[in-house]
Amino acid sequence: MALTATGIGSGLDISTIVKVLVDAEKIPKEAMFNKTEDAIKAKVSAVGTLKSELTKFQDALAKLQDGNTLNQRKVSTGDSDFFTATTTKSAKSGSYSIQVEQLAKAHKVGGAFATDAQQTVGAGRLDFTVGAEAFGVDIEAGDDLNAIANKINNATDNPGMTATVITSDGGSRLVFSSDVEGTESQISVNVTDTTGTGLSDMFNGTNLSELQPAENSIVYIDGQKVTSQTNTVAGAISGVSLDLTKADINQTSTLSITLDNEAVKENIKGFVDSYNALMTSIDKLSSYDADTKKASALQGDSIIRSLESQLRGIVSDRVDVNGETTALYEIGISTDRYGKLTIDNSKLDDIIANDMDKIEGLFATETSGLANQLDDLAENYVKTGGLIDDRNKTYTKQTSRLDDQREAFSLKMEQLEARLYKQFNTMDLIVAQLNQQSAGLYDRLNSLPGVVPQ
Incomplete structure (x- = not known):
């Protein structure tokens, strides 16, 4: 522990001198530690933002990966109390008369x-x-x-x-x-x-x-009798499943099925918006401001450069659909000079109304469909043990090493401070002794015979 009262012998402010000498070595190094720590924290925050945007992008892709979710149908039962209906992509547009005569019962x-x-x-x-x-x-x-x-x-x-x-x-x-x-x-x-x-x-x-007694359900579809072991009638109408809830043969309900063009377009628009938001985030995380000469946390980082390159490569690629290749621009989606996607609404509306198979093939073809390719790419980054997870582990190790360096440097500074105090206190003691000897010599000289004190 350093002395609290020093410099008595020499008259020097040893505490201040030691502090100045220690700070001269400590402050620049601590500033470097703080800068490194801030840089690591910024990168951790940046990859967290990237992961969040990729997860949002996956949510939008999920609505395009499967034909049944992409190729949606509007189902109307006229608020019927007698049944509900669900459809798959194979359901054809049409209107059907439904009469439920009997519900199935368990024995x-x-x-x-x-x-x-x-x-x-x-x-x-x-x-x-x-x-x-x-x-x-x-x-x-x-x-x-x-x-x-x-x-x-x-x-x-x-x-x-x-x-x-x-x-x-x-x-x-x-x-x-x-x-x-x-x-x-x-x-x-x-x-x-x-x-x-x-x-x-x-x-x-x-x-x-x-x-x-055990009973089967009985329903009439456009006057044709259909019997089912359960209250779910599947396959009577292609791509349609009826869930019977009430029976009255004297009541007729109408089932209407149409392609839900607006839902399809909304899902595609959601994909475009999410892709553009992801690319905007990538630009922000990897940008360099020439005016302030300040680089973003992931500027020049391979993890983000590789992601951006792969994203652009996939959306510009062509997909094989039933022996023919097609691309986004053929359904009205093009890439501008900034790498963002734009929609030609008129062209997209026409394709949705007349060629949904092309849209489904482009996005939802297993493995090679754009939505599936993009989801695989995003998953490679966000999954446990993925690229972002690995990068965060690297940052954790860097933080741990920095903590070790801080601790070692702090010990070094404590040792330097103790050494300086020891050296200056030794000097102070010697000066005190010399002053004491000088005063004694002066007194003896003044006591010699014939010496007139000055």
Whole structure:
């Protein structure tokens, strides 16, 4: 620890002298450390911004990567209470009359009533058939209704049946319900008693009641009858799935399907806007201001130069669509001199209305479609272990090394300060001793005979 009172012997301000000497070496180095730290932080922030923009770009691309999301349809059911409808890209524009006669129902059967759910039934085995599949459970003498239900529901080979204990005014009973609707999933029960007749008395023959018969759904499409095992009717209209919700044969609803041109255009416009935002961000992160002579954090950085080059290469490339190649400019999207995309609305509207296959092929062709190529490129940067992740690990290592250098330099400065204090204090002591010797000599000289004090 440095002395707090120094310079007594020499009259020098040693603390100030030491501070000036130490600062002369410390301040420039600390400024360099701070500059390096600021540069690393700026780069970390910059690649974070780049990652965020790439993720937004991927969100826009997701709407173009698949034909079903790109080639959208408008579906109108006239606010019908009887069904809802979903479509795929294969659905053709048209109008259909829909009448729902009957909803599909799951088969339900119930055993005889017991006094309560804790009543035991007897030992044996229950074998079930659900449609074409079978399974069974062994029942022990101590099993009550709840235990039997749990064994059935937890059976690994249960193909789709649920057992429930229902307690009503009549008592408690086990109810078996098929998990799916339709006549092909009816339930049958076969009972084997090993002790007494308890299981047979509850589930065999007339002791097993049908609570809800299995029924198929029935719907008429333009007057043509369609029967389905479930309340989902798929394939009756190409590319259309109907989910039936209510039945009344006397009520007619209208299903209308049209190409949603506006949604398609909005998704393509979203892609263009997101691409331009990404390129603007890249320009900003890698720019150099000649007036201020200040470079952005990633100016000249290979990670951003490579990304920009690959992006421009992909959007200017041609894609093979059914043996013919096509490019963005053929659907009304061109690149300006700044590398940004612009839309010719008239040309794009015409292509959407008359040649959606070209748009779908250009963007959504598996692997080679522009949206898929661009998403693969972006994913290579943003994924865990990707290029941005690797770059951040590099910055973390640089920060760690900088911290080590700061710590080592701080120790060096402490040692320099201690050494200087030691040297100056030694000098101060010598000067004090010399002053003391000089004063003593002066006093002795003045005491000699014949010397007249001055």
